Amino acid sequence: MNPAPESPERIPRQSWLILTLVFLVGLLNYFDRQTLSILKATLKVEIGLTDTHYSYIVTAFMVPYIIMYIVSGRLVDRFGSRGPMVAFITVWSIATALCGAVHNLWHLAFARMLLGAGEPGAFPGGMRAQVKWFPPTRRAFLMSLNSPCTAVGAILAPPIVAGLAMVWGWRSAFVVPGIVGLLLAVAWWRVDHNGPGVGEDPAKMAKEPAPPLRTILGERRFIGVLVGRLLSEPVWYFYLFWLPGYLQERIGLTLPELGAVGWIPSGVASVVAILTARWSDKVALRTANPAAARVRALVFLSLFAPLGALLATTSSLPLILLLLCFVYTVAQTWFFYSAVLLADIFPNNAVAGAMGFMGAASATTAMIVNFWIGPIIERVGYGPIFVVAAIMHPLGALVIRACFATKKPPTQTSVVV
Numbered sequence: 421m422n423p424a425p426e427s428p429e430r431i432p433r434q435s436w437l438i439l440t441l442v443f444l445v446g447l448l449n450y451f452d453r454q455t456l457s458i459l460k461a462t463l464k465v466e467i468g469l470t471d472t473h474y475s476y477i478v479t480a481f482m483v484p485y486i487i488m489y490i491v492s493g494r495l496v497d498r499f500g501s502r503g504p505m506v507a508f509i510t511v512w513s514i515a516t517a518l519c520g521a522v523h524n525l526w527h528l529a530f531a532r533m534l535l536g537a538g539e540p541g542a543f544p545g546g547m548r549a550q551v552k553w554f555p556p557t558r559r560a561f562l563m564s565l566n567s568p569c570t571a572v573g574a575i576l577a578p579p580i581v582a583g584l585a586m587v588w589g590w591r592s593a594f595v596v597p598g599i600v601g602l603l604l605a606v607a608w609w610r611v612d613h614n615g616p617g618v619g620e621d622p623a624k625m626a627k628e629p630a631p632p633l634r635t636i637l638g639e640r641r642f643i644g645v646l647v648g649r650l651l652s653e654p655v656w657y658f659y660l661f662w663l664p665g666y667l668q669e670r671i672g673l674t675l676p677e678l679g680a681v682g683w684i685p686s687g688v689a690s691v692v693a694i695l696t697a698r699w700s701d702k703v704a705l706r707t708a709n710p711a712a713a714r715v716r717a718l719v720f721l722s723l724f725a726p727l728g729a730l731l732a733t734t735s736s737l738p739l740i741l742l743l744l745c746f747v748y749t750v751a752q753t754w755f756f757y758s759a760v761l762l763a764d765i766f767p768n769n770a771v772a773g774a775m776g777f778m779g780a781a782s783a784t785t786a787m788i789v790n791f792w793i794g795p796i797i798e799r800v801g802y803g804p805i806f807v808v809a810a811i812m813h814p815l816g817a818l819v820i821r822a823c824f825a826t827k828k829p830p831t832q833t834s835v836v837v
Contacts, residue, residue: 437611438553442546444604445509446569447576449542452516452535452597453481453660454577458678460665462590463528471665473525475794478661480529482787485536486780492541493776497769501549502612504541506605512538513601520594540779544772547759549612551771574686574748578664582679631767636774641711641765644823645758646778648718648816653782654789655725655809656751661790663744666802671735681737685744689752696721696753711764714757715824718817725750725813732803750813 456463456477463469469477495504515534522528584593636642664682667673673681696717728747731740762774793805 434611435553438549441604441608441611442549443569443572445505445542445546445608447573448509448597448601448604449512449539450569450573450660451577451580452512452601453539454574454664455516455581455593455597456519456532457661457664458578458581458675458682459585459590459593461668462585462675466590467522467524467528469525469528471794471798473794474661474665475791477525477529477532478657478790479787481532481536482657482783482790483536484533485540486783486787488537489540489544489780489783490776493544493773493779496541496544496548496772496776501545501552502609505545505549505612506609508538508541508545509601509605509608510538512542513598513605514538515598516601517595517598520591520598540776540783543759543779544775547763547775548772551763553612572686572690574660574752575683575690578682579679582675585675631770631773633773633777636766636770636777639765640823642762642774642778644820645761645765646781647823648820649754649758649778649782650785651812651816651819652751652754654786655728655747655812656755657783657786657790658793658805658809659744659747659751662793662797662802667740670802671737671740673737681741684741685748686752688745689748692749693753693756711761711824714761714764715820718754718757719821721750721753722813722817726810729807729810732801732806754813754816 460469460474492504492508512535515531515538518531518534519528522531581593584596664678667678667682668675699713699717724746727743731743731747734740758778759775762771762778766774796805
């Protein structure tokens with residue numbers, strides 16, 4: 421890429437504001453989708469929700485989520501990050517608030533479908549904003565600072581949702597975050613203006629339109645990352661949607677107890693994500709091959725995923741939390757590294773589209789798996805699911821490593837338009 425309009429040694433104030441907003445958007449995104457899983461046991465009483473019904477609700481969320489992941493990525497490539505991100509945040513915030521007004525299964529399904537339509541755009545939109553506003557020579561470090569955003573959302577959700585539900589009732593746990601999201605949309609509109617940012621060369625952007633999807637799919641390394649996410653994504657969605665219910669219904673935690681300890685695995689994962697990101701940056705500087713450092717980290721982290729199989733063998737809360745710390749660390753750091761790999765492989769105007777397609781494809785496998793989890797749990801319990809989930813990340817790591825092994829170090833011009 422040609423030199424950025426501003427010196428890469430200086431990070432302008434606008435970039436720091438964008439960094440903060442991207443963090444808050446990712447945080448709220450995962451906070452909002454976690455609320456239902458935390459209140460699952462409560463809604464079983466309030467609206468007669470069963471495990472099978474819950475699978476249907478998860479599917480109602482995932483179908484529009486998958487479709488809009490692709491659509492939102494192309495929208496961001498075409499129109500930039502400002503307008504599309506405001507629209508995405510507004511839609512999912514309204515949907516979150518509507519969840520607090522439901523009275524039956526169908527109301528809840530509709531609200532979750534709307535949530536699924538708005539939420540996926542946060543990731544291609546956030547990625548586009550970062551490559552727009554971060555100087556290329558500092559981009560990896562700045563993006564690593566944002567890597568814990570989804571983990572922080574998962575950390576804050578259990579205690580805050582539990583607190584809101586106990587003080588003002590379970591409906592407030594949806595309505596209050598919805599209002600916060602609308603305020604965040606206003607903030608994004610004011611900060612992210614149109615036009616090229618510090619990380620873009622206006623002349624080059626004008627000459628290079630976004631590449632077609634077939635060009636993105638022709639990149640071998642992208643296929644490796646994609647397959648890795650196809651295998652690993654259902655694991656994260658299983659823990660995201662089903663673990664709070666498991667801890668309440670099978671281990672016996674009350675809602676206040678869940679709020680007190682449910683943040684611990686995500687908290688540990690956040691710290692490890694930052695440390696491993698710094699490590700991979702240092703390796704990348706020494707080797708001049710950033711992608712190799714990311715792949716090495718993915719492979720190493722995947723070795724801890726099989727520990728999740730032990731969850732079905734114990735009812736000890738301390739041991740369960742320890743095992744979950746390993747599992748959450750693997751799952752959450754994989755999201756960060758797969759996103760950074762896309763930035764290593766593709767030019768700026770292809771990153772959002774690539775992320776959109778990857779998110780949609782991987783969410784499809786997650787939707788299919790989660791559709792059947794409810795009936796499986798009702799018949800045989802959680803044990804077999806923990807065991808299968810434990811091997812998905814190692815399999816994905818093998819595929820990613822194989823697809824990157826024979827390639828030259830990636831550059832920002834890897835995709836030929």
